Amino acid sequence: MHPLRRSRRLRTSEAIRSLVRETIITPDDFLVPLFVVGGKGIKQEIASMPNYYRVSLDILAEEVKVLWSLGLKSVLLFAKIPDALKDNEGKEALNPDGLMQLAVKTVKNAVPEMLVMTDVALDPYSVYGHDGVVENGKIANDITTEILAEMSVSHAKAGADFVAPSDMMDGRILSIREALEDEGYVDTGILSYSAKYASAFYGPFRDALDSAPVDQEDIPKDKRTYQMDPANRDEALKEVEMDIDEGADIVMVKPGLCYLDIVREIRNAVEVPVAVYQVSGEYAMLKAASERGWLDHDAVMMEQIIAIKRAGAQIIASYFAKDVVKLIS
Numbered sequence: 001m002h003p004l005r006r007s008r009r010l011r012t013s014e015a016i017r018s019l020v021r022e023t024i025i026t027p028d029d030f031l032v033p034l035f036v037v038g039g040k041g042i043k044q045e046i047a048s049m050p051n052y053y054r055v056s057l058d059i060l061a062e063e064v065k066v067l068w069s070l071g072l073k074s075v076l077l078f079a080k081i082p083d084a085l086k087d088n089e090g091k092e093a094l095n096p097d098g099l100m101q102l103a104v105k106t107v108k109n110a111v112p113e114m115l116v117m118t119d120v121a122l123d124p125y126s127v128y129g130h131d132g133v134v135e136n137g138k139i140a141n142d143i144t145t146e147i148l149a150e151m152s153v154s155h156a157k158a159g160a161d162f163v164a165p166s167d168m169m170d171g172r173i174l175s176i177r178e179a180l181e182d183e184g185y186v187d188t189g190i191l192s193y194s195a196k197y198a199s200a201f202y203g204p205f206r207d208a209l210d211s212a213p214v215d216q217e218d219i220p221k222d223k224r225t226y227q228m229d230p231a232n233r234d235e236a237l238k239e240v241e242m243d244i245d246e247g248a249d250i251v252m253v254k255p256g257l258c259y260l261d262i263v264r265e266i267r268n269a270v271e272v273p274v275a276v277y278q279v280s281g282e283y284a285m286l287k288a289a290s291e292r293g294w295l296d297h298d299a300v301m302m303e304q305i306i307a308i309k310r311a312g313a314q315i316i317a318s319y320f321a322k323d324v325v326k327l328i329s
């Protein structure tokens with residue numbers, strides 16, 4: 001007896017495999033996260049993120065030219081703020097000459113066509129390391145969304161094409177959208193971190209920005225009152241629907257690999273583009289394992305990126321973006 005169908009026929013050579021391959025990775029898939037720091041000539045490696053750096057504005061200008069030359073056309077900016085400029089309300093976030101605002105201008109000057117997205121949340125500016133204003137031991141929702149709206153307008157004024165609110169306050173997309181419209185920034189987009197989970201995979205990022213919640217009595221030590229419970233799936237759809245109703249142009253799931261069921265569910269349910277953030281801890285795990293010779297870095301990196309796209313991501317924010325593009329070119 002012979003098998004009725006032989007699947008292996010389509011796997012006999014790289015030529016036929018590439019002909020029937022369903023998921024192809026290109027530079028167009030990526031959004032590149034970049035960490036910016038004050039000063040000049042600074043390129044500091046982040047301890048828990050090997051080969052990833054915090055850079056000053058002059059180095060940022062060089063870096064975005066390199067990214068553009070590799071076909072990477074979108075960046076997502078994060079600013080590392082010195083402790084002296086932090087407070088409870090994140091006032092520094094609204095400084096028109098603040099680091100984020102200058103970073104946006106720097107990128108636009110260096111590569112005018114580069115798409116610039118900015119992180120919108122209070123944690124890098126907060127003395128408490130929280131994404132919102134702390135009041136009586138709680139993260140106050142509605143005051144925070146007002147500040148996030150002002151912050152978004154400030155980023156738009158500096159030249160940001162998109163703002164990316166990563167805070168998980170309720171109603172922030174509506175506040176931000178209204179503020180942008182009121183100020184005439186009708187074309188400034190919103191990429192919402194819609195299904196952002198309270199994840200332990202953000203550890204290295206918090207090292208990069210020195211933004212972890214403080215260990216202090218009366219201050220919540222984690223972000224579980226605003227970021228989502230990793231146990232929940234239906235709720236992710238609710239969050240995404242709320243954000244789309246409020247005006248989000250793109251919705252994002254974060255982290256990546258542990259949440260690909262959520263990604264597919266959302267992709268099947270919505271008509272806006274779906275992004276995935278492969279976060280710092282996911283990057284760190286592969287770097288650590290491959291440094292020990294336990295995993296093949298490039299092979300595992302590609303497998304992970306392919307899995308994220310196959311699950312339904314149309315946009316991938318990843319610290320591997322440059323490595324991937326170099327590898328596939």
Ligand code: PBG
Pocket residue numbers: 119120121122123131166167201202203204205206223278279280281
């Ligand atoms: C903060 C923010 C975080 C990340 C992006 N924006 C950390 C957090 O919520 O504590 C994580 C990114 C990463 O781990 O790569 N608003």
